[in-house]
Amino acid sequence: MFFKDFSFPGGIGSHCTPETPGSIHEGGELGYSISHAFGAAFDNPDLLVAVVVGDGEAETGPLATSWHSDKFLNPIRDGAVLPILNLNGYKINNPTLLARVPNEELEHLFKGYGWAPHFVEGDDVDLMHQEMAGTLEDCVLEIRRIQEEARASGKASRARWPMIVLRTPKGWTGPKEVDGHKVEGYWRSHQVPLAGVRENPAHLKLLEDWMRSYRPQELFDQRGRLIPELKALAPTGARRMSANPHANGGLLRKSLRFPDFRDYAVQVEKPGQNAAENTRPLGRFLRDIMRQNPSNFRVFGPDENSSNKLDAIYEVSKKLWLADYRPEDADGGELSTDGRVLEMLSEHTLEGWYEGYLLSGRHGFFSTYEAFVHVIDSMFNMHAKWLAMSEELPWRAPVSSLNLLITSTVWRQDHNGFTHQDPGFLDLVVNKSPAVCRIYLPPDANTLLSVANHCLASTGYINVIVSDKQKHLQYMTMDEAITHCTKGISIWQKVSNDQGSEPDVVMACAGDIPTKEALAAVVLLREHFPNLKIRFVNVVDLYRLVPSTEHPHGLSDRDFDSLFTKDKPIIFNFHGYPWLIHRLTYRRTNHKNLHVRGYKEKGNINTPLDLAIQNEIDRFSLAIDVIDRVPTLEVAGAHAKEILRNMQIKSQNYAYEHGVDMPELDQWTWPA
Numbered sequence: 001m002f003f004k005d006f007s008f009p010g011g012i013g014s015h016c017t018p019e020t021p022g023s024i025h026e027g028g029e030l031g032y033s034i035s036h037a038f039g040a041a042f043d044n045p046d047l048l049v050a051v052v053v054g055d056g057e058a059e060t061g062p063l064a065t066s067w068h069s070d071k072f073l074n075p076i077r078d079g080a081v082l083p084i085l086n087l088n089g090y091k092i093n094n095p096t097l098l099a100r101v102p103n104e105e106l107e108h109l110f111k112g113y114g115w116a117p118h119f120v121e122g123d124d125v126d127l128m129h130q131e132m133a134g135t136l137e138d139c140v141l142e143i144r145r146i147q148e149e150a151r152a153s154g155k156a157s158r159a160r161w162p163m164i165v166l167r168t169p170k171g172w173t174g175p176k177e178v179d180g181h182k183v184e185g186y187w188r189s190h191q192v193p194l195a196g197v198r199e200n201p202a203h204l205k206l207l208e209d210w211m212r213s214y215r216p217q218e219l220f221d222q223r224g225r226l227i228p229e230l231k232a233l234a235p236t237g238a239r240r241m242s243a244n245p246h247a248n249g250g251l252l253r254k255s256l257r258f259p260d261f262r263d264y265a266v267q268v269e270k271p272g273q274n275a276a277e278n279t280r281p282l283g284r285f286l287r288d289i290m291r292q293n294p295s296n297f298r299v300f301g302p303d304e305n306s307s308n309k310l311d312a313i314y315e316v317s318k319k320l321w322l323a324d325y326r327p328e329d330a331d332g333g334e335l336s337t338d339g340r341v342l343e344m345l346s347e348h349t350l351e352g353w354y355e356g357y358l359l360s361g362r363h364g365f366f367s368t369y370e371a372f373v374h375v376i377d378s379m380f381n382m383h384a385k386w387l388a389m390s391e392e393l394p395w396r397a398p399v400s401s402l403n404l405l406i407t408s409t410v411w412r413q414d415h416n417g418f419t420h421q422d423p424g425f426l427d428l429v430v431n432k433s434p435a436v437c438r439i440y441l442p443p444d445a446n447t448l449l450s451v452a453n454h455c456l457a458s459t460g461y462i463n464v465i466v467s468d469k470q471k472h473l474q475y476m477t478m479d480e481a482i483t484h485c486t487k488g489i490s491i492w493q494k495v496s497n498d499q500g501s502e503p504d505v506v507m508a509c510a511g512d513i514p515t516k517e518a519l520a521a522v523v524l525l526r527e528h529f530p531n532l533k534i535r536f537v538n539v540v541d542l543y544r545l546v547p548s549t550e551h552p553h554g555l556s557d558r559d560f561d562s563l564f565t566k567d568k569p570i571i572f573n574f575h576g577y578p579w580l581i582h583r584l585t586y587r588r589t590n591h592k593n594l595h596v597r598g599y600k601e602k603g604n605i606n607t608p609l610d611l612a613i614q615n616e617i618d619r620f621s622l623a624i625d626v627i628d629r630v631p632t633l634e635v636a637g638a639h640a641k642e643i644l645r646n647m648q649i650k651s652q653n654y655a656y657e658h659g660v661d662m663p664e665l666d667q668w669t670w671p672a
């Protein structure tokens with residue numbers, strides 16, 4: 001039964017998949033065993049997380065950078081992590097680098113990362129058990145000593161935590177040789193050392209001998225049950241590895257305590273008149289969440305929380321820093337040995353910590369630059385898969401959602417340029433199970449607050465929120481924002497003039513800058529064509545575009561058709577790559593009339609309007625798009641088109657001459 005369950009079609013996975021009780025780390029994609037372990041240890045003062053690291057895994061980027069996690073472990077309020085680097089010498093097909101350098105070099109390496117390495121080496125099973133047991137004991141005592149000292153003195157400082165380098169043969173105790181090739185102690189032992197057991201009797205015999213070498217008759221009774229004296233060795237209840245509640249974090253999860261997000265609202269008297277930094281009120285909201293949840297909420301960022309205008313958070317909790325301090329750090333450094341904001345320039349390590357923190361039952365928030373969230377593409381993939389599988393397991397209690405704020409976005413890379421323009425993460429997100437992914441593009445500060453409040457309270461999802469950090473026009477009062485976000489997509493009545501009739505065109509948009517340009521386009525069109533009936537639709541919840549049969553947030557076809565019409569032209573101004581909107585809507589009735597603008601990889605050092613013009617998401621291009629697609633304007637609109645084109649040329653020339661956009665265009669507001 002066991003053999004037909006393990007790694008067998010329809011059975012349980014060969015990795016520590018979500019179906020494996022006691023696991024928070026499948027390890028499918030290698031590289032973040034250590035960061036996951038640290039995530040579990042943070043704010044768990046009594047927890048000791050032992051983590052086995054493959055020597056091949058240790059060559060990956062995420063793992064290599066995660067050794068630095070030791071500088072973020074506060075011995076007073078955090079638990080401990082004991083890494084066990086399994087130097088078995090090989091990967092799938094190659095020796096490992098760390099196994100082929102002298103021990104002295106290894107020792108220097110790990111000391112250099114701040115660890116105190118202990119070596120356990122050999123291949124004599126009985127001796128090795130003793131030696132490993134002794135070393136583990138030394139390490140645990142050392143960990144306790146560090147913790148007791150810090151906790152007694154109340155002074156948190158950097159510690160040289162122990163780690164173990166365990167050098168053993170790969171495929172240890174497996175077949176020594178197969179078909180004349182060395183297997184035990186060589187890469188040939190990786191995963192399936194005997195490939196031909198079905199057709200090759202010699203292989204089958206080797207398999208039998210190998211299995212019998214573990215003397216199952218001494219371990220199991222006639223019916224295949226573990227004998228009572230061995231069973232009695234296992235701990236009981238939550239002490240069992242499989243029943244450890246930290247590895248089924250939803251069981252330990254306590255709901256966040258929330259201040260009322262409405263208290264952080266930006267005052268909006270009239271829509272589209274005043275600008276504000278969209279992320280700044282969110283920073284104040286996060287600050288007070290941190291205040292009310294001092295031991296189970298963390299904020300993560302790759303050196304960017306200030307840059308992303310979330311720095312209000314430091315009023316309540318600083319950035320954890322246990323390494324050396326300099327006098328100048330007192331001047332705006334916002335560092336502290338008991339800070340609860342984690343900043344390190346490794347998106348991998350942050351994401352790993354955050355996942356480990358969530359999977360062991362806590363809450364958090366991660367903000368990162370849009371272009372570089374791609375660094376963790378595959379980690380996002382793995383977590384999404386973990387969540388999707390976990391949803392099918394009734395015994396896994398739901399964990400808090402992973403909330404990812406994507407900011408410093410493509411459209412405002414004024415001095416950074418082309419490398420910082422990449423809104424493609426959303427394309428990746430929509431590949432994943434609709435059961436676990438959400439995408440929000442709030443157009444202003446109040447909608448961002450409403451979305452963030454919703455996301456932080458949720459469980460079981462990855463919530464991706466796209467919002468730029470620069471000053472942007474504010475459109476909605478808090479009440480309007482809540483209504484808009486609740487619907488996820490709506491017609492902006494004050495901007496539309498098709499009430500009671502059919503529109504000539506639908507102007508749709510998603511994202512802060514695209515929304516502003518679409519609004520400005522509506523104003524231009526009104527000037528030139530006062531009778532044109534325009535319906536203005538804004539999308540906050542991107543999955544509203546998808547059919548309801550495909551995503552729980554999807555609109556029914558009937559609702560979609562009534563918003564977007566069955567036959568009128570739709571101009572959709574999108575934050576990301578335009579084809580994503582086609583991908584989400586290709587089955588909708590009016591898809592053939594849908595014309596999407598978005599980022600097309602045109603950019604450099606640009607002013608915001610120049611970048612918009614280059615990618616044709618600007619007000620002039622959108623107005624031209626409308627002229628080209630509304631049948632009555634195709635010919636009549638020629639003169640207006642000329643004027644709009646001239647405006648594009650004029651504003652680009654101005655930008656190249658002065659380095660900024662023409663003030664009247666840059667400071668454009670909705671006509672009062």
Ligand SMILES: Cc1ncc(C[n+]2csc(CCOP(=O)(O)OP(=O)(O)O)c2C)c(N)n1
Pocket residue numbers: 027028029030031053054055056057058060086088090091092096170190
């Ligand atoms: C990031 C990543 N790259 C490649 C693989 C494919 N892969 C699976 S196992 C393995 C070798 C791992 O070697 P090691 O970490 O030393 O593990 P062990 O020797 O204990 O099997 C590789 C390359 C993977 N799972 N993840």
Ligand SMILES: [Mg+2]
Pocket residue numbers: 054055056086087088089090091096170
């Ligand atoms: Mg190995």
